[in-house]
Amino acid sequence: MEYEKMARADLIKEVNRLASLNEYLLKEQRLADRLEFGWTGNLGHWYFHYGSNRVEFNELKVTTLGYDLEELPEIVPYEFFTEKIHPEDYETVMQAMVDHITGEKEVYEVEYRIQAKDGSYKTYHDRGKITQVDENGKPVLIAGIVFDVTQRVLMQEELQEKNRILAEKAVKDSLTDLKNHRALMEEMTKALEISLVTGEPLSVVFFDLDDFKKVNDTYGHQAGDRILIEFSEILKDSLRDSDIISRYGGEEFVVVLPKADNQAALRISDRIRLRVESFEFSGGIKVTVSGGVKTFEGEVLGELIEAADRNLYQAKARGKNRIVG
Template sequence: MEERWNTLPCGYVSISTQGLIIDVNQTFLDMGNYTRSNLVSNHIESVMSIANKLIFHTYFYPFIQLNGHVDEMYISIKGSNGKDIPVLFNGKYYNEDGVEFIDCVFVHLGKRIDYEQEIRLAKQQIEEAYREKNDALAKMERLHLELEQKQEELIKLNTLLAVLSTTDGLTGLNNRRFFMEKLKGFYLTYQQTNIPFSLLIMDIDHFKLVNDTWGHPIGDQVLIKLAQILTEFFQKEDVVARYGGEEFVVIIPVEGEEESIKVAERLRMAIQTADWEIGEITVSIGVTTSNPNDTDLSILAKADKALYVSKANGRNRVTHTKYLSYTE
């Protein structure tokens, strides 16, 4: 079976959800005259031109996230000699025991391209003949207008897909993917400017009890209302996102330790005193502020640790990492 997989009549590549190549069969290596060592652990976009990278970003990633698969995507990859290789590309997302990856299949379209070139040439000849007649010219103008309309629809669709790929479908807030990209950007800016920022992670207290008592539709309404409170509470320059489940995150730029604690306390009280139809809803909040020893991931881990301490100490409270010993 291993030999059959390696010599399939199509190229096979397995990539991580970040696009890093995990495995590849011999057919794909032969297709582009690649070597395994030059591909494995590199990004799949390393074999694409800039134009095809753009297609990959605006079509592949959004559809994988929305549907779990992409069918019949037409792109060109670059062989080791720099020559474009037209391929028909399919991809499917898998999650096995918590490990996420995407299997991709590439079919070389060399002969099909030749046929398409012949068809295009024939079409050009027909169009030249039609131009000799006024009625054919009018028809072509109408077709051109329809094509422009379709292109505008495609641009709108791609824009919508880009928004959907970074938006939480239930609350309308930014999603985890958007948040992680923003966190990385804030961290890089902090490295260059030393202007601090703070990160809040909050968790709805006893949210499982809400779902078990009132049902998931009411639980969803609680999440939606909390998202509305967060949107109204924070400024436009703050980054508010749903991290997952009943967890929400906020990046506050240019805020030090003490000010971030005050902001978190005001938020905690605003949520506690809000008009909840099912009774009081509270949140536990963990807060951290950037320092020179941090990375983007360590900042997130520290805020999560502070959240854990808030929950362990009775919930409905704010904990900043400045008060933690990290020896617990």
């Protein structure tokens, strides 16, 4: 900077700025020497001269973004960084600074995405505080530290995705991707509670593929698995999004039909039975299905499923490939 070309007023401002910065740096060094300074990080400190809108910083803050120091303006304004903040994070960052300046928050602290030179985004964690004010109590110098937490955020996102997958697997049948027995019990309990409160009907259908052991013995378990998957697709294609479809175990499936009385449940179940009867499964295998229907009448969950299972047993006893309810 060519100080000899500066006007007297600007020169005084520059002297004051340097004096303020020097005073803070000396204080920071004393704290660091006594191991009392808690802010340590891989991108170093930054200093925002509030009145002159000038930012000074460790070069790592910009080189991490892919910029060379030669590309920077001689005086780096606050906007050099804020204009690179991800649009979804911009308001959060600005509000964090406003909250600190107005005294709403003791410390300015925020995490945000910032665009690198190549267009990708890093995640920075900023923490700062007003360290000097003027005679009117307005900020003169805000000092802080910035961390590149990109890897930590990526690891957190990866962990969240893994947890999501694990949580999904905990309630899904691994073969058919339908809800498993555990998920059925949980969702059915909620559905029964809603039915009791609203007075709306609810029916349960217990399906079982007929003579499925013979299918496995004749064609092998891999063929049997394909049939279970294809039957699951028939169920999903035949039912509403609001219906609960589950693989109860083996070749048994339970479907919960909210807002469906006994007659509606029988119609829906028989439509599925007819689709299965006319469907040619993988390998040209033909299969039929039986079902037991029970409409909720205030019984507890276990009793409702047992009643549907008893009707399924009656369907099997009467010759299979039929619905009883």
